[in-house]
Every structure is written in C-alpha cells, then in structure tokens.
Amino acid sequence: MKDASVVAARPELEEAARRADSRRGFLIALPAWFYLTLFFVLPLGIVAVYSFATRSSTGRTVLGDWNVDAYRRLWDSLVLQIAVRTLVLALVTTLICLLLAYPLAYYMATRRPMVRNILLILVMIPFWSNFLVRTYAWKVLLGTDGPVSQLSQALGGEPIRLLFTNTAVLIGLVYGFLPFMVLPLYAALERMDWSLVEAARDLYAGGWTAFRKVTWPLSLPGVIAGSILVFIPTLGAYVTPAILGGAKTTLAGDYIVSQFLAARNQPFGSALSMGMMFIMLGATIIYFRWFRPSGRDL
Amino acid sequence: MSAVAGIRPKSPAERLLATNSWLVFVFFYAPILVLVVFSFNANDNVGIWTEPSLRWYREVFQDQAVLNALKNSVIVAAISTVVSTILGTMAALSLERFRFRGQKLYDGLLYLPIIIPEVTMAVMLLLFFAQGFQWLDSTVGWSPSFGLGTISLSHIAFNISFVTVVVRARLGQLDPRLEEAAADLYASRWQAFRRVTLPLIMPGVLGGALLALTISLDDVVITNFVAGPGSTTLPVYVFGLVRRGVTPLINAVSVVMLGASMVLVAVSFGFQRNPRSRVQSSSRS
Numbered sequence: 001m002k003d004a005s006v007v008a009a010r011p012e013l014e015e016a017a018r019r020a021d022s023r024r025g026f027l028i029a030l031p032a033w034f035y036l037t038l039f040f041v042l043p044l045g046i047v048a049v050y051s052f053a054t055r056s057s058t059g060r061t062v063l064g065d066w067n068v069d070a071y072r073r074l075w076d077s078l079v080l081q082i083a084v085r086t087l088v089l090a091l092v093t094t095l096i097c098l099l100l101a102y103p104l105a106y107y108m109a110t111r112r113p114m115v116r117n118i119l120l121i122l123v124m125i126p127f128w129s130n131f132l133v134r135t136y137a138w139k140v141l142l143g144t145d146g147p148v149s150q151l152s153q154a155l156g157g158e159p160i161r162l163l164f165t166n167t168a169v170l171i172g173l174v175y176g177f178l179p180f181m182v183l184p185l186y187a188a189l190e191r192m193d194w195s196l197v198e199a200a201r202d203l204y205a206g207g208w209t210a211f212r213k214v215t216w217p218l219s220l221p222g223v224i225a226g227s228i229l230v231f232i233p234t235l236g237a238y239v240t241p242a243i244l245g246g247a248k249t250t251l252a253g254d255y256i257v258s259q260f261l262a263a264r265n266q267p268f269g270s271a272l273s274m275g276m277m278f279i280m281l282g283a284t285i286i287y288f289r290w291f292r293p294s295g296r297d298l
Numbered sequence: 299m300s301a302v303a304g305i306r307p308k309s310p311a312e313r314l315l316a317t318n319s320w321l322v323f324v325f326f327y328a329p330i331l332v333l334v335v336f337s338f339n340a341n342d343n344v345g346i347w348t349e350p351s352l353r354w355y356r357e358v359f360q361d362q363a364v365l366n367a368l369k370n371s372v373i374v375a376a377i378s379t380v381v382s383t384i385l386g387t388m389a390a391l392s393l394e395r396f397r398f399r400g401q402k403l404y405d406g407l408l409y410l411p412i413i414i415p416e417v418t419m420a421v422m423l424l425l426f427f428a429q430g431f432q433w434l435d436s437t438v439g440w441s442p443s444f445g446l447g448t449i450s451l452s453h454i455a456f457n458i459s460f461v462t463v464v465v466r467a468r469l470g471q472l473d474p475r476l477e478e479a480a481a482d483l484y485a486s487r488w489q490a491f492r493r494v495t496l497p498l499i500m501p502g503v504l505g506g507a508l509l510a511l512t513i514s515l516d517d518v519v520i521t522n523f524v525a526g527p528g529s530t531t532l533p534v535y536v537f538g539l540v541r542r543g544v545t546p547l548i549n550a551v552s553v554v555m556l557g558a559s560m561v562l563v564a565v566s567f568g569f570q571r572n573p574r575s576r577v578q579s580s581s582r583s
Contacts (some may be wrong), residue, residue, distance in 0.1 A: 024396065025397065025398040029396075030385065031384075031459050032389035032408070033389075035385055035406070039452070039454070043423050121563075130558075132516065132540070133333070133536075136333070136536075137329035139544055140333055140344060140544050175329070232415070235415060262348065273422070281413065
C-alpha cells in the first residue's frame with residue numbers, strides 16, 4: 001500500500017529508487033559473478049578450445065591446426081563401451097538407492113518426532129562423513145583376507161573375491177550415495193500433509209491405492225531431487241572405481257583422468273569431458289522438464 | 299501427523315518397513331564399525347586380529363607426511379570456507395532480495411558448478427591454471443606454480459555455489475515483511491540487513507559455511523589435479539596410499555578423519571537446533 005501511494009505521487013522518484021535498488025543488487029552479486037567468470041567460465045572455455053586442438057607426437061598440446069578428431073574418437077567402440085557401462089552402473093545405482101531409501105524415508109517420516117530426529121541424525125552422520133574413508137572401508141571389508149571373506153570361510157564356504165569387480169564398485173557407489181537419496185525423500189515425506197492419505201483411506205482407498213495415488217505423487221519432488229543427487233555424481237565417479245574397481249571396470253571418470261595424468265592426450269580428454277558434461281546437463285534438464293515443469297530449485 | 303499412527307495399525311507391511319530400515323542402518327554403520335575396530339589392531343596385517351593397541355594412532359601423529367598434509371588441508375579449508383561463505387551469501391542476497399539485469403543468467407551460472415561432473419571441473423581448472431601461468435610468465439614474467447594457492451582458488455570456485463544454495467533456502471523461508479518493518483521504522487537498507495536479516499539467516503550462513511568446510515576437507519578429485527609437488531592435502535595423500543593397498547596406518551588416519559566429520563555433524567546440529575526454533579516461534583507469534 002505504501003508503494004502504491006508513492007507511485008501515484010511521484011512516479012519518476014519511484015523509478016529512480018527502483019533503479020538504485022537494481023544497481024545495489026547487481027553490486028552485491030558482482031564479486032561472485034567475477035569470481036565464477038574467472039575461475040569457472042574461462043576454464044570451461046579453455047577446455048572447449050583444447051578439445052579442438054592437436055596432440056603432438058611428444059604428447060604436448062598444440063594450439064592451432066584446429067580439428068574435430070578428438071570428437072570423432074568419442075565414437076570408438078572402446079569409448080562407447082565405457083560410456084554404456086558408466087550409464088548402466090549409474091542407473092542401477094540410482095535405482096537401488098531409491099529402492100532402499102524410499103521405505104527408510106517413509107519409515108522415518110511416520111515415526112514420533114523424537115524417534116524421527118534420532119533416525120535423522122543416524123542418516124546425517126554417514127552423509128557428512130568423509131567419502132574417501134567410507135569407500136576405503138569397503139576395500140578393507142572386501143579384501144582377500146578381509147572380514148567378508150573370512151566370515152564366508154568360517155562358515156565353510158569359499159573365500160569371496162569381490163574386490164576389483166563391477167559388483168564392488170556398485171556396492172561402493174550405493175554405499176557412498178545412499179544418504180543423498182534418503183535426505184531429500186525424507187524431507188518430502190516429512191513435509192507431506194498426511195491427512196490427505198487419511199482422506200483417501202476414508203474414501204475406501206486400499207493401502208496400496210492410497211500410496212500410489214496420494215503419497216507417491218506428493219513425494220515425487222523428493223524422488224527427483226534424490227535421483228539427481230545420486231545419478232549425477234555417479235556418472236562422474238572417480239574415487240570409487242579407482243579404489244574398488246579393477247582394470248576391466250574402467251568408468252568414464254577414471255578414463256578421463258587417465259587421459260590427463262597417464263596417456264597425456266589433452267585434446268581427447270577435453271573432448272571426453274565436454275561430452276560427459278553435455279550428457280549430464282541434458283539428463284538434468286530432461287529430468288526437470290519431465291517431472292516438474294515449474295521446478296527451479298533442487 | 300500424530301494421526302498417522304491411528305490410520306496404520308501394525309501390519310506385515312509395517313514390519314517389513316521397519317526391517318528394511320534397520321538393515322539399511324546396519325549397511326550404513328557396519329563398514330565404519332569394522333574400520334574403527336581394526337584401527338585398534340596391533341598387528342601389521344590388517345586382516346589378522348592380535349590385540350587392541352593404540353600403536354597405529356601413535357604412528358599417525360609421528361608421520362611427517364600425514365601431519366604436513368593435514369596442515370595443508372586445514373589451511374585450504376579455512377581460506378576457501380571464509381571466502382566462499384562471504385561471496386556465496388552475497389550472491390544469495392542479490393538473488394533473493396533484488397531484481398537486476400542478467401539475474402537469470404547469474405542464477406544458472408551459480409548452479410553449474412554443482413551440476414557439472416567433478417572430473418570435468420578438475421580438468422577445466424588444470425588446463426586453466428597451466429595456460430594462465432604460461433601466459434603470466436610470457437607477459438609479466440611472473441611464473442607462479444601449482445600449490446596451496448591453486449587448491450584454495452579451486453575450492454572457492456565450487457564452494458560458492460553450495461553456500462548460495464543453503465543461504466537462499468534460508469532467505470526464502472524468511473518473511474520479507476520483517477525487513478519491510480525495519481525499513482518502515484527508518485532503518486537504512488544496511489541497518490535492516492545488519493540488525494534483522496543477517497541474524498535471522500545466520501543459521502543458514504553457518505550451515506553453508508559448514509557444508510563448504512566439509513566439501514573442502516573431503517575433496518579428492520579436483521585437489522588431485524591442481525595440487526603441486528609437496529602441497530597435497532590429507533584426502534589426496536590418503537587416496538594415494540589407499541590405491542596401493544590396505545594398511546593399519548590408513549585405518550587409523552581414516553578413523554581420525556571420521557572423528558573430525560562427527561565433530562562437524564555435532565556442530566551443525568548445534569547451529570540448526572536453537573536458532574531455528576527461536577525464529578519459528580517468533581515468526582509465528
């Protein structure tokens with residue numbers, strides 16, 4: 001009301017105030033803008049440029065002689081194989097996380113507030129704990145003379161050799177990213193208006209129908225957020241396959257790293273990075289468009 | 299929400315839910331527990347239990363490489379947390395409380411470091427610094443090298459976005475009428491910010507800072523790319539050891555790192571608990 005009266009009295013004054021405010025907002029935004037332009041946008045541009053450069057016979061990158069050879073190599077069967085393996089692994093990881101996390105989040109959200117808070121802390125602890133250390137724990141567990149193998153032998157079975165296999169990487173990824181799925185799901189279910197479920201039950205919906213028609217749609221934002229938070233880092237995973245995987249389980253992440261630290265083929269590594277980034281941005285955009293047209297925040 | 303218990307009596311489905319939940323918690327904690335137990339093992343071989351001892355913890359705190367890496371980690375985390383918290387909070391304020399040209403673009407730019415794969419960002423920063431240093435050398439004759447500086451600059455680059463997201467969430471919950479009330483009472487924009495907005499978003503700012511601190515202390519991939527010789531952080535150093543194998547020394551270092559994480563969890567709960575309930579009760583009345 002205050003604003004309306006000012007507009008009526010002095011429109012040009014209001015306009016000046018608005019402009020001053022806009023300038024102030026811009027100035028406050030400026031430091032982060034500047035920083036990200038210098039240390040994010042510019043580096044991104046450099047990678048884009050490098051992906052069109054040439055690799056000399058000594059492994060140095062020659063800026064000039066621009067070509068798309070690096071991008072052509074993305075269609076090599078080896079690269080496609082790694083890409084497919086990575087995508088499948090990321091999808092399976094996301095699915096397993098969802099299957100494990102949804103019932104857990106549901107269980108948590110339907111407890112008494114006291115119990116709920118304790119359970120929440122129990123999920124927060126692995127969430128905040130060092131990722132590297134948690135992955136390393138599985139290397140200890142799955143090793144040839146590790147507890148899992150020893151237990152199997154004590155029970156009269158064979159020694160289990162899981163380390164350096166795809167299964168080990170999958171276990172490590174699920175373990176590493178599960179908290180990222182539980183927390184958004186829990187947030188969505190906890191915020192939910194449970195009287196809607198009650199209303200559905202009053203209208204003779206069975207437990208399953210009530211879940212399918214009421215609970216699941218209402219928890220969808222949590223499902224989407226959780227899936228993105230698991231799927232994206234899994235696609236680019238480097239630490240987990242490097243620790244738990246073997247030579248035959250190369251994923252996109254370690255393949256890119258090897259182009260820079262071992263193979264010394266920067267143009268090809270840059271093209272790979274660009275490709276991965278576009279797949280990931282594409283996946284994110286499709287995901288959002290599909291499930292939540294008005295969605296803006298994660 | 300208390301009605302929930304009424305509509306669902308203890309059914310097989312309920313029991314299944316409970317079992318799944320406890321199994322997931324066992325999955326969460328069993329590996330950590332095994333790690334902690336084995337870190338107190340006196341034996342040189344990780345798999346063979348002899349007797350409990352603090353031997354490996356003593357060795358950790360005498361290991362010069364570990365201590366040096368730890369010192370580097372703390373320096374980098376401190377610098378990147380402070381800078382990214384300030385820049386991130388400013389960015390969040392500008393997005394939530396102002397309208398200016400290019401805002402949409404800015405918003406998108408701030409999400410990019412979160413969405414972009416870590417490996418891609420590592421590659422970007424490596425090439426950027428390498429190219430930039432070459433350029434600096436040829437133009438002004440100054441040739442800096444990879445080290446704590448490049449690590450800190452890189453950590454700030456990804457942490458700004460995380461701080462912004464957390465602070466924005468907090469600002470979004472805040473009733474803008476509180477600031478309008480301050481303005482009506484002749485507070486300048488700055489005074490309204492200092493006296494009203496900042497105290498109210500403080501839990502968000504501290505939460506963002508804590509997240510930045512944790513991410514900085516955990517980062518392996520990006521740091522691995524932009525670290526120079528002799529400037530490794532603790533996770534990068536441990537990562538190098540872990541790739542070679544499993545040793546009791548790594549177990550002990552790991553448990554120390556886990557302990558640090560636990561402290562951070564405790565602190566974060568301390569932040570969030572009290573101020574939030576106070577704000578909620580005051581905004582409700």
